[in-house]
Amino acid sequence: MKTGRSFRPIGVFATIMANKSPTQPKNNHASDLVEQAYSLTTNPEEYDQLVLTWEKRISSLVKKNALEIGANEHQIATGEDEHLLRAFTIIERLSAAEQTGAVALDDLLAAYTSPAILARPDGSIRATNNAASQILGVHTHINEIAVDSDNAKTLIERLSPNSATATASPTVLRAYGSDGQSLVLVFSPFHRDQEEPLTLIQTAEINWTKAVDQLLREGFSLTKAEISVTNSIVAGHSIADIAKNSDKSINTIRSQLSSVLAKTGARTQSDLVRLIAGISQIATLKVKPTNNIVAAAKALPDIEEHILLLPDGRKVAYRLIGPKGGRWAVFCHSMFGGPYLSAPARARLRQHNIRLLAVARPGFGETSPVKGGRETRHRTMSQDLKAVMADLGTGPCVLLGQEAGGGQGYTIAHFEPGLISAQVNFSSGIPFTKPEHIKGLPARMRGYMWTARLAPHILPLMIKGAVALLQKGKIELFHRTYYHGEGMDYETSQRSEVALILKKGAEFSYAQGHDAILEQTIDLSLDWSGYLDNFTHPTTLIHGEQNSQFPAKFVKKFADERQNVSFIKVRDGGLLLMHTHAELIIDVLDKQMKSLAGH
Structure with a gap:
């Protein structure tokens, strides 16, 4: 393929670019790109190299045509679009064909x-x-x-x-x-x-939530004391144990239990347990894997999986991480980390008596996707969190944001003021509003960012290719692309427990396909600084000095420009801070929570 011909602006951008005739630089990137794209259909190991070659291709076009963030930012055609489309389509079909067999x-x-x-x-x-x-x-x-x-x-x-x-x-x-x-x-x-x-x-482990209390109170006229006795019976406690633990007589507990049985129509304690299990199933459904989300349904210890059914029929999946009865905090996880934490992190949560609520964003895990643009997705995500928090009775919470989840925290505070009282972000990014923001990124990340802004018609193909690798079990190849060149992060990603968590996180992300990943990649790549207009709650940013996906200098400058933001730099940390400095992160979260509580 010739590499010296000019490219044509496409679609609505044709008029904007009509007076320009930018040309593609003379190099071998175009021919290499086509060759690698087709090679990828039979050799998945080529994906990382393809991403790198694509970054060189699009960056050369950016430089040649003096394209920048902002006013001079235009959609472009690369000249290789047709070949990329064909190659990634083949990859996606091959992956789908491998999955057509029924799950054993x-x-x-x-x-x-x-x-x-x-x-x-x-x-x-x-x-x-x-x-x-x-x-x-x-x-x-x-x-x-x-x-x-x-x-x-x-x-x-x-x-x-x-x-x-x-x-x-x-x-x-x-x-x-x-x-x-x-x-x-x-x-x-x-x-x-x-x-x-x-x-x-x-x-069924009965999930006793605020909704169960409400159903028993309003549907069966149970008193607070009777609901407490019912809860204890369902938990397997004997009448004698309940009496001892509540400093009441056995006769009092028996009388209360008799009243419960009469009001609910249950003949025996077993009948009562059946009733409560049914109510629990109605109020908050336990996650039930389907053929499409089998892998994503596996849980780690100390992580409870739930689904809340909203009045409009949407499902909102959420995980509870940490000790029951612990102090509530919201956890917005990274795109590929999922709602799963390491053993040291969970141990620290128990030590500080913190219970994390992680609500899956629309299209992730088992949460229903939502149709509409960027603002609709973000508003729905915020409303989903509000609904779950109301169901659990958490009240306003400190938010713990991991990588992309940190940006989600700002979004939630924008659309639902009052839910988030403070924020602790680690390894999180900032809005990309200046040329140096993208130029300072590592090659792979820079390629994705420029693609989202200048060649959005190509981005779905790249995301589909990555998801196809994951679905084919090539997660190590995905990690090589995602963490390669970030020394300590790639090494960290290969540790057994970390690899398991990252694998489960990736499965959680693509459980419903690639659409949600694509949408979030676009959201991260574009300017979302508008969500910071009313950003005033106390926020701490924890960032690894060796984090090359989001350079620490940009994050520190972001913090220095705002009175409500403090910055903690971890000199020996990279992107995967939760797997190398979990104790530090949870300690900072605990300190922030106690500060708000006046301790």
């Missing part, structure tokens, strides 16, 4: 961290996970599950294709683990193209 049932259940069983109508086990074998002691038939004697027959009845389970909401049943632990089984019809009907049986 055993692999599907492996995504559940709690016991999960697929049972046939006769009670025999079609598939089970390790947790079911270890906790319930079930291997071949559901009659191996320990239940109350009056529930043994009911257990089999739940599996009939003609039962209510097959057509209605999930039903529940009290059972016991191999160690005698009281559990709640939830029965749901399992729909997939198959020859035999199956029932999915899970253990």
Whole structure:
């Protein structure tokens, strides 16, 4: 392909550029780009090199035509668009073809961290996970599950294709683990193209939220004391234990329990547990993996997964990280880190008694996507957080922002004033409003930024290519592109626990495809300084000196220009601060929270 011909401005930009005839510089980037693009379809290892070659290509066009951020920033055509489109389309189709095979049932259940069983109508086990074998002691038939004697027959009845389970909401049943632990089984019809009907049986950890309290109070007229007794019964406590812990007599607790049973219509404590499990399922659904998000559903210890159903039918996924009863803080995670923290970070949260609320942005994880432009996405994200905070009764919170999540924090404060009382960001960026901001970025990041601004028609292809690598299990190649050239960060990303968290974070991000990643990449690349017009809440920025994705000097200058912002530089830190300096980050968060509380 010739490299000396002039390029044509496209679409609405044709009029703007009509009086200019910028030409492409003479170099080998164009021919190299085409060759690497097609090579990538059979050799995924070429992706990183393709990104680098593309950056050289677009940067040479920027330099040649004196394009800058702001008034002289125009969309361009590179001359290789058709080849790039064709190559990335091939990659995407190859990836899709590899995923058309149905997920094996055993692999599907492996995504559940709690016991999960697929049972046939006769009670025999079609598939089970390790947790079911270890906790319930079930291997071949559901009659191996320990239940109350009056529930043994009911257990089999739940599996009939003609039962209510097959057509209605999930039903529940009290059972016991191999160690005698009281559990709640939830029965749901399992729909997939198959020859035999199956029932999915899970253990349900009842998620007692403010919504459950409200339903019991308004729907059954339970008093505060009766709700407390109900909560304790569901948690597996005996009447004697409840009386002892509440400094009340056993007769008082029995009387309160009798009132609860009468008001709810439950005949026994087991009936009551079934009722509360059902209410919990209605108020806040536990995450249930589907074929599209199997990998993203796996949880790490100390991380609870929930979904809140909004009145308009949208689903909002959120994670709770840290000790129950801890002080609330909001966690806006990075694009690819997901709502998952390392063991040292979770230990520090327990030490400071902090409980993080991480709400998935629209299109990420299991949260419903939203149609509309940039402002609609940001407003919806802020409203989703507001809804979950109201449901949990958190009140205003300090926000912990990781990388791109720091920018999300400013956005939330803009659209929903009052939710965020203060902010602690680490490894976060700033609005790119000056030429030196993009010029100072590492090559790969600079390529993405210029593409979003000057060749947005190419960016979806690049994102699709990256997601295709992830979906094909080539996450190490993705990390090589994302962290390569950032010495300590790439080394950190290869550590076993860090690699697991980053893998889960990436799976969480592309659980619904590439659209959400693409939208956030564009949001980060464009100027979002307008969200800072009323930015006044106390904010601390923690930044690694070796962070080459977002150079520390730019972040420090951003902080110096604002009275409400302080800056902490970590000399031996890079981008992945949560995996190298978790204690520092959580300590700063704790200090900020205590400062607001007047401690």
